[in-house]
Amino acid sequence: MTLLYALDLLGTAAFAASGALAGIRRNMDIFGVLVLGLVTATGGGTVRDLLLGDTPPFIFKDETYLYLSLAVSLAVFLFHRRLDRMLHPLTYFDAVGLGTFVVIGTGKGLEFNLGFVGSVMMGVMTATAGGMVRDLLSARVPMVLQKEVYASACLIGGALLYLLHRHTSLPHAWSLLLSAGTVIVLRLLAVRYNWSLPRAAGSDPTP
Amino acid sequence: MTLLYALDLLGTAAFAASGALAGIRRNMDIFGVLVLGLVTATGGGTVRDLLLGDTPPFIFKDETYLYLSLAVSLAVFLFHRRLDRMLHPLTYFDAVGLGTFVVIGTGKGLEFNLGFVGSVMMGVMTATAGGMVRDLLSARVPMVLQKEVYASACLIGGALLYLLHRHTSLPHAWSLLLSAGTVIVLRLLAVRYNWSLPRAAGSDPTP
């Protein structure tokens, strides 16, 4: 499906840019910046493929992802001071990446006949594990565990795809687009309205 | 073996509770608490299965582990303030989990024809890698590397199972129970008497 591949590459580029920026903020050298860009963009899909036993992971079967991630990270390293006016569009591209990665991951879980939780986990992991590794390599608690409705949007989109695929006769392409669109819209609404999830600490732990 | 499966589920629940509590202490949102509970309970066995090439890992073949870990973590998130009177039994359940995870892991290493060190490593990893990932996701040095006779009890139990299985004619079920029991007893004694391992820093590095 060519549209999905195009969205996948767009998301890969957006994730690579966010990873490279994190490396620059941590004062890493050029190697560190390239590694953080690469890991953020491709780490989630790599972990998914390892768990599914589909080795070598997708990045070694189609090196486009590797070249794209490295090129974007290098561009960010060279021109990051002119990147300020790119930060607004980056939020949109990042949301597109999130939605695309979720449906690709959940779709692959379905293909490998995983159950409901397993398939949804594959989607969430594809979208968030790269960012987790980026934060671990920066010696930080992963952002996704602490704030924002980032993972929840992925959970909902993954669950939607699983249900549409297993329990309706909707064409697969439509299920993919609908689920990815749901993630993207939820993510952008969360950014726009600054939604956050309940936490247990404080006086009222019940959500 | 039904008893082993029951003990495995009990240990999974105890590990999930300890992971969820760590997430609450780090002020994570509900997603973070669920992820930490899940990872602590199932991460060790997942790493073991990845290393053995037995993919997809056990949690995707029997989703009971996933549902149980998520349910326990959710319960901890909702009711953690009433959990204080649970902390004492939790130590016992945790020790049961430790012993069970060690013999399941070492047993699987034996099944895959690993050598002595490899089989024991599989047992220790099944029991401790989930907690290590929990600590990494909290940006902390893994507890198991720093204090308490936690891993040593696992090492002894794993080595015992390997020796009993390879060099005696004891029925496998007996070997499993004896080894798991050894880990559980050692662990509870270590908690009770506050044992600790030698460390190299300080004036007398020789143990």
Next chain:
Amino acid sequence: MTLLYALDLLGTAAFAASGALAGIRRNMDIFGVLVLGLVTATGGGTVRDLLLGDTPPFIFKDETYLYLSLAVSLAVFLFHRRLDRMLHPLTYFDAVGLGTFVVIGTGKGLEFNLGFVGSVMMGVMTATAGGMVRDLLSARVPMVLQKEVYASACLIGGALLYLLHRHTSLPHAWSLLLSAGTVIVLRLLAVRYNWSLPRAAGSDPTP
């Protein structure tokens, strides 16, 4: 190739010593010191084998690596205060390990028919991932992402091996030695002259 195996073991021992020293500096107990030695020495090759789907990883097929790493780490734990006069040779052994691990990793990528970036990544990962995990387990930003021309030497050596193997008729053993030698010389020059890579922060981000 027996020479390569001997160099591999020498590198394994050097990496184990550096990992064990890191554990001692972080005041870990004996279990932590052994784990850090083991992970630093064998983690890179293990991650490589996982990514290639070559499971169980090499350490479980030839336990020599495990016994050697544990023995060296134990020796460092016991005698680390007499190790000062060993630190100078350790730099050389470490460089030998770096070169050997790069050509073994890149060679294995070639064997599994990976492309250019994939093969070079396998080499760099074999040489650096163990140290990254060591730093993560110490709750530190991986050294390799921050300073010194450590990974760059690996990149150059891996790329050289790929090109020699795919585009010349040089005997494979010669390509291996030439590439490993390049890494070793670059690494020692970098230590000697204190080379470092450009970083983006500061007033002139362009290298």
